[in-house]
Amino acid sequence: MTRSPSTFQSETHAATTRRPTAADEGRGVRFDGVQVVYPTSDGSIEAIREVSGAISDGRFVSLIGPSGCGKSTLLDVVGGLRRPAAGTVAINGEAVSGPRRDTAMVFQEDSTLHWRTVLSNVAFGLEIAGVPKKERETRAREIINLVGLSGFEDRHPRELSGGMKQRVAIARALLLDPRILLMDEPFGALDQQTRMFIGRELLRVWDETRKSVLFVTHDIQEAIYLSDEVWIMTARPAVIKAIVPVDLDRPRLPEIMSSPRFHELSTQVWELLRVESEKALNIRGELP
Amino acid sequence: MTVTSDPPAETAALAAGQLEGRRERRWALPAARITVPIAALLIWFAIAPITDLVPSPAAALAELWQGFADGWIYPGLASTATAVLAGFGIGVLTGFPLGYLLGRNRIANRIFEPLIAGTFAVPRIILYPVLLTLFGVGLLAETGMVAISAFFPIIMATSAAVRQVSENLLKLGRSLRANRRQLATKIVIPDAAPAIMVGIRIGFSISFIAAIIAELFAAKEGLGLMISEAYAALELPRMYAIVLLVMVIAFVGNILLWSLERRLRS
Numbered sequence: 001m002t003r004s005p006s007t008f009q010s011e012t013h014a015a016t017t018r019r020p021t022a023a024d025e026g027r028g029v030r031f032d033g034v035q036v037v038y039p040t041s042d043g044s045i046e047a048i049r050e051v052s053g054a055i056s057d058g059r060f061v062s063l064i065g066p067s068g069c070g071k072s073t074l075l076d077v078v079g080g081l082r083r084p085a086a087g088t089v090a091i092n093g094e095a096v097s098g099p100r101r102d103t104a105m106v107f108q109e110d111s112t113l114h115w116r117t118v119l120s121n122v123a124f125g126l127e128i129a130g131v132p133k134k135e136r137e138t139r140a141r142e143i144i145n146l147v148g149l150s151g152f153e154d155r156h157p158r159e160l161s162g163g164m165k166q167r168v169a170i171a172r173a174l175l176l177d178p179r180i181l182l183m184d185e186p187f188g189a190l191d192q193q194t195r196m197f198i199g200r201e202l203l204r205v206w207d208e209t210r211k212s213v214l215f216v217t218h219d220i221q222e223a224i225y226l227s228d229e230v231w232i233m234t235a236r237p238a239v240i241k242a243i244v245p246v247d248l249d250r251p252r253l254p255e256i257m258s259s260p261r262f263h264e265l266s267t268q269v270w271e272l273l274r275v276e277s278e279k280a281l282n283i284r285g286e287l288p
Numbered sequence: 289m290t291v292t293s294d295p296p297a298e299t300a301a302l303a304a305g306q307l308e309g310r311r312e313r314r315w316a317l318p319a320a321r322i323t324v325p326i327a328a329l330l331i332w333f334a335i336a337p338i339t340d341l342v343p344s345p346a347a348a349l350a351e352l353w354q355g356f357a358d359g360w361i362y363p364g365l366a367s368t369a370t371a372v373l374a375g376f377g378i379g380v381l382t383g384f385p386l387g388y389l390l391g392r393n394r395i396a397n398r399i400f401e402p403l404i405a406g407t408f409a410v411p412r413i414i415l416y417p418v419l420l421t422l423f424g425v426g427l428l429a430e431t432g433m434v435a436i437s438a439f440f441p442i443i444m445a446t447s448a449a450v451r452q453v454s455e456n457l458l459k460l461g462r463s464l465r466a467n468r469r470q471l472a473t474k475i476v477i478p479d480a481a482p483a484i485m486v487g488i489r490i491g492f493s494i495s496f497i498a499a500i501i502a503e504l505f506a507a508k509e510g511l512g513l514m515i516s517e518a519y520a521a522l523e524l525p526r527m528y529a530i531v532l533l534v535m536v537i538a539f540v541g542n543i544l545l546w547s548l549e550r551r552l553r554s
Binding site for chain 1: 456457459460461462463464465466470474475477479481552
């Protein structure tokens with residue numbers, strides 16, 4: 001990745017949050033009036049009313065909001081798996097019209113191929129892309145090492161824990177060397193300890209690779225711990241209610257969660273989120 | 289697909305592992321399995337001397353041995369094997385792709401699914417007289433009968449199996465920009481393979497049943513015909529010999545497919 005000198009200067013000033021510069025214009029992800037409507041048997045549901053904004057190159061952005069607010073839907077739009085009813089998502093200036101080579105997704109549920117070994121699972125994306133076996137397996141071994149799964153190359157998913165399976169999915173995504181990593185509650189099915197641990201691992205890997213990340217979660221601590229920015233979505237039909245920049249130093253260790261600043265940020269995000277969660281619950285309560 | 293694997297399968301695997309894992313107990317599982325056929329054989333031995341209507345196992349086995357030694361069993365065996373293998377092959381080659389289409393194509397599914405589900409309840413053997421009038425008594429009508437019989441369980445199982453493929457894996461495939469062929473060969477079929485194999489195995493069992501029943505009804509050659517001839521002539525050792533042979537062939541064939549299915553599942 002190339003970064004303009006000005007970026008580095010601004011980093012030395014702000015130390016933590018990298019402000020988008022002129023050189024970044026057009027790089028990264030741009031949301032422009034994105035609206036998503038689901039067809040249903042009786043009419044349609046407006047999942048996302050209007051989302052505009054930008055994730056500049058190399059930033060880690062978390063998307064948080066009440067359950068069912070359309071976070072995952074927005075991620076699918078960036079991943080090219082769902083078309084918006086209006087508006088566009090552009091990556092590096094190009095409108096997204098389908099799945100792209102420079103984005104890779106990690107899903108909440110287990111998405112390992114149970115009949116394949118870890119090695120072959122991790123290499124799967126490159127296999128689909130037509131990379132020769134020898135090359136893709138060599139590269140897969142490196143990534144397996146990076147995510148801490150060395151020694152498990154020949155195991156099958158059934159022999160792995162939930163956390164390890166998610167690491168396989170992350171490794172598979174990383175191996176595609178995407179510019180943008182789209183993670184849909186990747187640790188949602190894991191227990192709290194595993195979550196903390198694998199979150200730290202993700203930060204370590206991210207520090208080495210510095211990809212843009214759009215990370216869907218409903219865990220406030222996780223969002224703050226990992227991100228440069230936390231985007232808070234409203235209840236359906238969703239808009240971005242607020243963007244909270246996270247001005248904590250990097251690299252971050254889990255200890256940072258007990259710092260006063262972390263608590264302030266958590267409170268701030270929770271205050272913004274609480275109203276929306278209540279709204280979401282009320283909407284649901286009204287449904288027959 | 290859920291995160292945790294199926295617990296009963298896991299426990300079963302564990303239990304099998306415990307039985308087979310420890311050295312001194314290696315024989316336990318095969319020994320436990322073989323008790324049932326041995327018990328059946330013992331019952332046969334016990335009953336045979338009591339009545340003239342049951343020949344002794346020794347007589348039946350001697351007759352079977354003669355069948356191979358003299359060669360009188362080969363034409364029938366070859367004829368039945370041809371009908372079963374050809375019919376089963378046709379059943380797989382038509383049932384599998386059509387089942388795939390039925391499971392993955394919404395329009396095909398909406399049109400044909402009720403039709404096939406309904407036909408599934410019709411005893412297929414009633415079509416045999418129709419085939420006989422069309423093709424005459426012989427291998428062609430019998431093979432057709434076997435093919436029709438094998439087709440239904442295979443198309444039904446394949447259709448259900450490919451429809452139940454994990455949405456998550458399909459989403460993964462699309463996000464990786466897999467084309468239609470890659471989705472089929474690298475995601476849908478491998479994920480559905482164990483369930484498809486169940487249909488294929490059942491299709492094989494039914495193929496054999498259909499061939500024998502067809503031969504009992506009308507045929508020029510075949511093991512079923514030989515059984516009914518032996519029965520008519522009251523050549524009981526010969527009848528038992530052929531019955532035994534049919535049982536062994538069906539058993540072995542099914543076990544082979546079953547172990548393949550288990551291998552796919554693990």
